Amino acid sequence: MMLLKDKVVIITGASRGIGRAVALECARQGAKLVIGHSGRASGLAAAKNVVSEIQDLDKQAIEVGGDAADLDTGDRLIDAAVSTFGKVDVFVNNAGICPFHSFLDMPKEVYMQTVNTNLNGAYFAVQAAANQMKKQGKGGSIIAISSISALVGGAMQTHYTPTKAGLLSLMQSCAVALGPYNIRCNAVLPGTIATDINKEDLSDPDKLAYMRSRTCLGRLGEPDDLAGPVVFLASDMARYVTGASLLVDGGLFVNLQ
Ligand SMILES: NC(=O)C1=CN([C@@H]2O[C@H](COP(=O)(O)OP(=O)(O)OC[C@H]3O[C@@H](n4cnc5c(N)ncnc54)[C@H](OP(=O)(O)O)[C@@H]3O)[C@@H](O)[C@H]2O)C=CC1
Ligand SMILES: C[C@H](O)[C@@H]1OC(=O)[C@H](O)[C@@H]1O
Numbered sequence: 647m648m649l650l651k652d653k654v655v656i657i658t659g660a661s662r663g664i665g666r667a668v669a670l671e672c673a674r675q676g677a678k679l680v681i682g683h684s685g686r687a688s689g690l691a692a693a694k695n696v697v698s699e700i701q702d703l704d705k706q707a708i709e710v711g712g713d714a715a716d717l718d719t720g721d722r723l724i725d726a727a728v729s730t731f732g733k734v735d736v737f738v739n740n741a742g743i744c745p746f747h748s749f750l751d752m753p754k755e756v757y758m759q760t761v762n763t764n765l766n767g768a769y770f771a772v773q774a775a776a777n778q779m780k781k782q783g784k785g786g787s788i789i790a791i792s793s794i795s796a797l798v799g800g801a802m803q804t805h806y807t808p809t810k811a812g813l814l815s816l817m818q819s820c821a822v823a824l825g826p827y828n829i830r831c832n833a834v835l836p837g838t839i840a841t842d843i844n845k846e847d848l849s850d851p852d853k854l855a856y857m858r859s860r861t862c863l864g865r866l867g868e869p870d871d872l873a874g875p876v877v878f879l880a881s882d883m884a885r886y887v888t889g890a891s892l893l894v895d896g897g898l899f900v901n902l903q
Pocket of ligand 2: 836
């Protein structure tokens, strides 16, 4: 059984990493995909590859570029989905950055870029998706890729962790605001997943070994580890799940000692 047969799924930041892995699994589960990316040349090339991979599965996908920090990018993603596929069933807000930096000398530009990319653009993208779903009248599923960092701190992530807590909070409030329209809103909280976002940080072998040792399962996450949880929340199997948060962290959070 395909869990997302004929559903139209938009995923921001689907050119690489977690978003790409989720997009491919959504396609395997029968969805039609809008692959969001930054619009930079590298993002466009990577997104085109993801579209090809999905077409190789005999499924449909388009790519749409746009800076997640731009408050109008969400509208453009929705418009593209509706004009190509006729509707939006699922919106996954995944695009994000984490430029590691210490707190005491945090440049204002780095702070603003992080908050604008991870949270401010996301707010209006979620609003655009919700308005489209309300118009369609058949409910929908909105999923924010938050983080374990919504719950715990990081000395080099003082600009980043508030954006992830903000996304978690946004999903909780949107679950309340959008429940009357049967639009479900949930947050997924990955632990440390090996992707480009932390390649440099984890290039230190001691840090890598330490982060592995912090998990109960003894390994870092892979992007594919997020695919099942997101597909579940997107699917009708999660029809009574809203306002929830799902840690996908290999047991990192609970592992005090
Ligand atoms: N990896 C991890 O350990 C964890 C990640 N997360 C979250 O998961 C999400 C995905 O991260 P991950 O897959 O690891 O990261 P990657 O760096 O591998 O991928 C980031 C994705 O976001 C897109 N993106 C980046 N900046 C922008 C922008 N300004 N506008 C539009 N798209 C943009 C990228 O597109 P492009 O290719 O065009 O640059 C790319 O598709 C992020 O929100 C991150 O915070 C949460 C917890 C842990
Ligand atoms: C980028 C980091 O490795 C990653 O991002 C998160 O959200 C996790 O908490 C990790 O710190």
